[in-house]
Amino acid sequence: MTDTRERSAAHTTFTLERDYPVAPARVFAAFADSQARHRWFVHEEGWKLTEYDFDFRVGGRETGRFSQKGIAVYTQEALYYDIQPANRIVFAYSMKRDADLISTSLVTIVLQPAGATGTKLVFTEQGAFLDGLDQASEREAGWNDLLDRLGREVGGG
Amino acid sequence: MTQHSTQHATFVIERDYDAAPARVFRAFADLDAKRQWFTGPAEWGPDEHAMDFRIGGRETNSGGPKDGPVHRFEALYWDIVENQRIVYTYEMYLDDARISVSLSTIELKPKGKGTAFRITEQAVHLDGHDSPEQREEGTRGILEQLADALKRGA
Numbered sequence: 001m002t003d004t005r006e007r008s009a010a011h012t013t014f015t016l017e018r019d020y021p022v023a024p025a026r027v028f029a030a031f032a033d034s035q036a037r038h039r040w041f042v043h044e045e046g047w048k049l050t051e052y053d054f055d056f057r058v059g060g061r062e063t064g065r066f067s068q069k070g071i072a073v074y075t076q077e078a079l080y081y082d083i084q085p086a087n088r089i090v091f092a093y094s095m096k097r098d099a100d101l102i103s104t105s106l107v108t109i110v111l112q113p114a115g116a117t118g119t120k121l122v123f124t125e126q127g128a129f130l131d132g133l134d135q136a137s138e139r140e141a142g143w144n145d146l147l148d149r150l151g152r153e154v155g156g157g
Numbered sequence: 158m159t160q161h162s163t164q165h166a167t168f169v170i171e172r173d174y175d176a177a178p179a180r181v182f183r184a185f186a187d188l189d190a191k192r193q194w195f196t197g198p199a200e201w202g203p204d205e206h207a208m209d210f211r212i213g214g215r216e217t218n219s220g221g222p223k224d225g226p227v228h229r230f231e232a233l234y235w236d237i238v239e240n241q242r243i244v245y246t247y248e249m250y251l252d253d254a255r256i257s258v259s260l261s262t263i264e265l266k267p268k269g270k271g272t273a274f275r276i277t278e279q280a281v282h283l284d285g286h287d288s289p290e291q292r293e294e295g296t297r298g299i300l301e302q303l304a305d306a307l308k309r310g311a
Binding site: 011013079081082084087088090092094101104105106108110124126127128130 | 233
């Protein structure tokens with residue numbers, strides 16, 4: 001079958017930083033622990049989760065399938081490349097909307113002690129946004145919300 | 158004890174090939190064709206190269222100088238659009254140390270009878286084992302090997 005769509009790739013890097021009032025091990029646990037992860041990362045108002053698998057180890061995968069008001073199904077697939085407890089997580093992930101791949105990204109999360117008891121988190125996403133189907137600015141806004149939710153998770157709210 | 162560090166970098170290499178997009182694509186998609194150019198220096202001798210070229214498939218290639226270290230490339234294909242685009246992530250190892258993880262996008266467009274080729278590599282270099290400059294230079298060298306292989310009919 002001949003593919004006649006106009007193909008494009010927009011490459012972007014964005015970095016987000018947060019200071020959390022708990023130790024790096026606690027912040028790391030919110031990424032590694034399935035129950036904590038469900039609270040701040042997986043479940044979101046207005047979205048229905050239809051499939052979720054999480055295998056947090058080097059070479060492990062995370063797959064989530066979400067639908068929004070029956071309009072579209074989003075599939076997120078991640079592969080963990082590097083995990084240094086309480087210090088660093090590197091993973092790649094792709095997003096699909098229905099059958100269309102809309103992006104592939106490489107993410108680095110670095111946790112460092114800050115002050116006596118806190119953590120500085122630096123999130124870097126290097127993304128290839130494909131065929132004009134998604135925007136880096138929307139992705140950045142999405143992660144900004146998620147990192148705020150992570151703050152409420154580790155801060156205890 | 159390893160001092161953990163990260164360095165993020167992006168480079169883009171654009172060049173033209175005399176061969177049509179279908180031939181350039183095949184040089185990436187077909188293992189026998191890829192073996193003709195995706196190799197280390199001749200003095201390293203033969204490397205071990207395996208590839209499952211489809212979305213979700215993997216590729217590994219390892220080799221190196223006689224006295225080490227072993228250089229190992231481990232890739233995963235995320236997107237393949239025949240004759241147009243290949244998106245993959247890859248790790249590089251020196252012996253057992255993961256020195257980088259990269260996201261690569263290859264884009265092919267017809268240009269006359271040939272191909273306008275572009276590769277974009279977005280990488281995180283880990284723990285100071287190598288540098289973005291070395292990787293870009295190495296990639297330019299590999300792409301020159303591809304040009305030579307295409308001239309030979311690969």
